[in-house]
Amino acid sequence: MGIFALQSLAGGFLDEDLKHFNKVFDDWCVQFESVEDAQLIVDTLEQGDNLKIVEITPLSYPKYFFPSLKGIIHATREHEGKIICIVEPQMGMSFRIAICDLKTKKVRMLQSRYKTAQSVEGVFANLSFEL
Numbered sequence: 001m002g003i004f005a006l007q008s009l010a011g012g013f014l015d016e017d018l019k020h021f022n023k024v025f026d027d028w029c030v031q032f033e034s035v036e037d038a039q040l041i042v043d044t045l046e047q048g049d050n051l052k053i054v055e056i057t058p059l060s061y062p063k064y065f066f067p068s069l070k071g072i073i074h075a076t077r078e079h080e081g082k083i084i085c086i087v088e089p090q091m092g093m094s095f096r097i098a099i100c101d102l103k104t105k106k107v108r109m110l111q112s113r114y115k116t117a118q119s120v121e122g123v124f125a126n127l128s129f130e131l
Helices: 035-044 046-050 117-126
Strands: 003-008 051-056 072-079 082-088 096-101 107-109
Touching: 003 035, 035 046, 035 051, 046 051, 072 117, 082 117, 096 117
Parallel strands: none
Antiparallel strands: 003 051, 072 082, 082 096, 096 107
């Protein structure tokens, strides 16, 4: 369940005008359903040597697939059809765990808040919460 995009070697995703780069992958970025389609475009661009084809998936870029997911994503993993994320809603705030359902596209934030990355990582690694 991925799509493909063109990313600059320096960072950023190629915009629909095929000249500018967006720092964040969004609806304005060029998207392809297959790596072959992406390669056809790369071969026609002058800056093609400075581009790489990347796959955008719910694990690699959850905010694109779940627009209601807000904050800084520190880690993701997939479990039983759900993408589970460690989220810092705003810089300096307590960490939370978000459960994103791939079927319904809904995001549920768990009530627990974690002050340190180590405490949330232990819970995240062991899946010691209700999905």
